[in-house]
Structures are given as C-alpha cells and as structure tokens.
Amino acid sequence: MPVTVTHGPPTRFENLADLARLPYFEVQDGRLRLADAALGPAIDVHTHLALTYVVPQAIDLKKEWPDTEHYLPSQRPIDLEVYINKNIPSSDLQALTRDLSLGALTAGGMRRTHTVPNLAREMRELGVRHSVLLPIDFPLLSDNAGAWLGAVKGRDDVLCFGSVHPYQPGMARSLDRQMKLGARGIKIHPAVQMVRPDDSRAMKLYRLCGERGLPVLFHCGPVDIETRLGRYLSQVRHYERALAENPKTTFILGHAGALQMEEALGYAKKYPNVYLELSSQSLSNVRRILAEAPPERVLFGSDWPFYHQAIGLAKVFLASEDPQVRQRALYGNAKRLFGLS
Numbered sequence: 233m234p235v236t237v238t239h240g241p242p243t244r245f246e247n248l249a250d251l252a253r254l255p256y257f258e259v260q261d262g263r264l265r266l267a268d269a270a271l272g273p274a275i276d277v278h279t280h281l282a283l284t285y286v287v288p289q290a291i292d293l294k295k296e297w298p299d300t301e302h303y304l305p306s307q308r309p310i311d312l313e314v315y316i317n318k319n320i321p322s323s324d325l326q327a328l329t330r331d332l333s334l335g336a337l338t339a340g341g342m343r344r345t346h347t348v349p350n351l352a353r354e355m356r357e358l359g360v361r362h363s364v365l366l367p368i369d370f371p372l373l374s375d376n377a378g379a380w381l382g383a384v385k386g387r388d389d390v391l392c393f394g395s396v397h398p399y400q401p402g403m404a405r406s407l408d409r410q411m412k413l414g415a416r417g418i419k420i421h422p423a424v425q426m427v428r429p430d431d432s433r434a435m436k437l438y439r440l441c442g443e444r445g446l447p448v449l450f451h452c453g454p455v456d457i458e459t460r461l462g463r464y465l466s467q468v469r470h471y472e473r474a475l476a477e478n479p480k481t482t483f484i485l486g487h488a489g490a491l492q493m494e495e496a497l498g499y500a501k502k503y504p505n506v507y508l509e510l511s512s513q514s515l516s517n518v519r520r521i522l523a524e525a526p527p528e529r530v531l532f533g534s535d536w537p538f539y540h541q542a543i544g545l546a547k548v549f550l551a552s553e554d555p556q557v558r559q560r561a562l563y564g565n566a567k568r569l570f571g572l573s
Contacts (some may be wrong), residue, residue, distance in 0.1 A: 241550055242314050243515060248306040248540055255541060256549045264542050265357045271549065272359025275566035276541060277449070278486055278511045278533025279351060279363045281383065282343040283336055285374045289340035293383035297348035301342035303328045303538040305365045312515040312547055315491060316539055317457055325457060328538075346537040348383050348390060355389065358541050361563070362389055362572060365451060366419040366486075369395040381413040391570065393417040393449060397425055398433035404440055416570060417447040417484075422470070423462030424451070430473040438474055442481030447569065448474075450483065451508070453490025468495040475503045482569070484531060487512045488521055500525045507569070510561070511535040511544055519551040522561060531569070 245251055252259045258267040266272060282291045302321050304310075312321055317504060320328065327342070335341040352472070355363055365384065367376035377395040383389045392413030396406045407418070418441050422429050441448050452471060454463040468489045475483055488508040489496025500506045508525050510518055511533035521530060534544040545562075552558035566572075 241349055243550070245310045247308065247452070248310065248542065250344050251310070251546055254549070256546065259316060263357060264540070266359045266545075267502070272562070273361035274359060274532055274545065274562040275570075275572070276355070276360050276363040276534050276536065276544075277531045277566050278509055279365055279536040280367070280538075281348065281351070281365060281376075281380055282346040283332065283376055284370060284372065284379070285336045287337055289376075289379040289521055291347070293346055293347050293379065294349065295347050296353070297345040297347065299345065300350045300354065300537055300540075301345045302536075302540055303331070303342065304540070304543075306431065306540065310543060314514055315455070316512040316514075316535075316543065317455055320457075326374060342537075348387070348467040351536060354536070354541050358545060360541055362391060362566075362570075363536070364566075364570075365390060365392040366417070367393065367395040367545070368421045368424050369397055369400075370418060370425065370547065371397045371400040374513065377415065381415060385414065391416045393419045395419050395448075396437060398427050398431055398437050403433075403437055407444060407446065411444060411446070415446070416463075417441075417449055418440055419449050419451075421451040423458045426461070426465065429471045435474060435477065438478045438481045438483075447482040447484055447507075450486050452485040452496060453487055453492045455487070455490045455512070466490070468492040468499075472480055472499060475499055477505055479503075479505055481505060481569065483507070484509050486533065487535075488517070493517050493521070497521060497525055500529060501530055507531055507565070509533040510548065512539075513547070515547045515550055518547045522548075522551050522557055527557060527560055528565055528568075531566050532562045 251257050288426050327433045332339045365380050367380050381392050396411030440487045484507040486498045486509045507529040509531045534541040
C-alpha cells in the first residue's frame, strides 16, 4: 500500500511496525513499543482470550507464545480512517471465521496464542496498566467466563467480566457465582448470543446486574462481518429500552455503536448511565466522540486479540491534543469506574 502524503501525521501504514512513523511508538527487537512512558498509562476495557464452545477449554490460557496471531495480521496494511475491520482482507476474514467457529472446538489455530501471558506482554510493551477480559457464553455447553476467571486469579493487571446468557437457567445464582470468582461486570453480545438487547429476559438480567453493582458491556452496533441475523440483533435502536428502563445499571456501549456511532453518541448524551468504548472506531469518529461525548464517560478499548493494542492507542493519541482529555479516555475514567488504586 502506498504511503499517503498529508500535511499532518500519517494515518495509513504499510504494516503494524510502520506505526513507528508516529512519534508515539518505536520498534525494539522487532516488536512495537511505546516510545515514551509519559504517554501512558492506559486501561484497555475490551479484550478477549481464546473462546471455546461445546467442548471444555483445551487451550492452556497461561502459556506464552513467541508471537500473538492477531486476526488482523501484523504484516497487513492499516488505515486508521476506516472502521478497523475494513483493513482485514477477505482471505484473512475467512481464516478469522474458521478460527472462531470450527476452531473453537480445538486447541489449535490462531486461538492457541490468545493467552494471558501474550496479552500481558503486549500491555507491558505499550504502557497498558490493566486490561479487561470479556467472555461470551451460551446458556449451555460453554463456560468461557469460568475458564478466564480462573486463568487470571491472583493477577492485578488483568480484570475479567463474567458472562450470563439471558436464557441461562438461574441467572441470579450464576451472577453471584461469577462475582465470587472475581467478575467485575457482565458482557452481552447480541450477535453471538442470538438475543435482542431489549428482550424481556435480557431486561431482567440488567436489573440483576444493577442490584449487584455490575456494569454491563454490550457489543453494540453492526459491523458488517456478522450474520444477517446478528446484524439485525445489533442495531443500535434495539439498545435504548435497556438504557432508559435501567437507570441504576451502568452500560458500556462497546465499539461506541460500531457502524452506527451517531446513535450511540446520542444515547451517551441522553442517558447518564451510558459510557462509550472506543475500540474499532475510525480516527475521525474517535475525534468526534472525544469532542462531543460526556468526557467522564469515554473508555479506551482495543478488541485484542482481533487487533494489536497499538492501533487503538494510536487513534486516541492522534485525536487528543489536550493531555487531560487523553488521560481521562485512556485511564482515568476506567480507573474510577472499576475502583482501581
């Protein structure tokens, strides 16, 4: 990909290492690192490990691999001005789909490298102080939340949410069990879990979360690589009832509404219990969110291991000339939300 000539900082890059053309990063020993520790710290509120369904978790989540196989490979070109999945070539998109579907039944593929040590190494290289894991479970035949909570037990650099499907029997008991294991919130993914966010059972779950002080982080908005049904379930208009009728529950709109950012931004302005999480948004949209959203309710996220954490960091660095705005979005807001010392 040819380098775009602009009067400001570059926004198109030949590969991940090429991000070092920005003043925020450098390459050491073949790995991209933060160039100045003063740019940090950051808290990444949108990360995952290897997901497993039907069969028990067969991947060693505590094993370190030499390299992380991100779903956007490090050698691919990067354009910061588009929604991030637009950077994934069709061949890589097919590999991603296989890895998340059939691959979820095995201990192989790219998923084997999506482990706690690999995430922690990337965090250290980029000044990310804490990351928040977001498991996704079905009513039966999966326990990603339990596996991930066990994998990070005793760590203070990686927090973990729980996952309770709205149609899982005994929702309250499941929430309490996961809280005892250390869950700091609940992740809801309408497109994967196949439930509308305003479903009556989901509304009960949000109320239970509010009673327990557990924030709910939604996958919010269509991304154009999900199934047709998943795209329908993720339409941002389907989330408003949950936000409006559960004022005591804190909601985080993951991906800030994805390809329907305008609607999500409007909800953040309208409802004081709503945060916007920035992962995957274009640089232009990150600028708009930082300029227009309530400044105390914007959160940094990367969607690791889909994407390297440096890509999301680069957008926040470029979009935030005011150090106070940058500090709140990268660290201060999440620190307050999760009560971190």
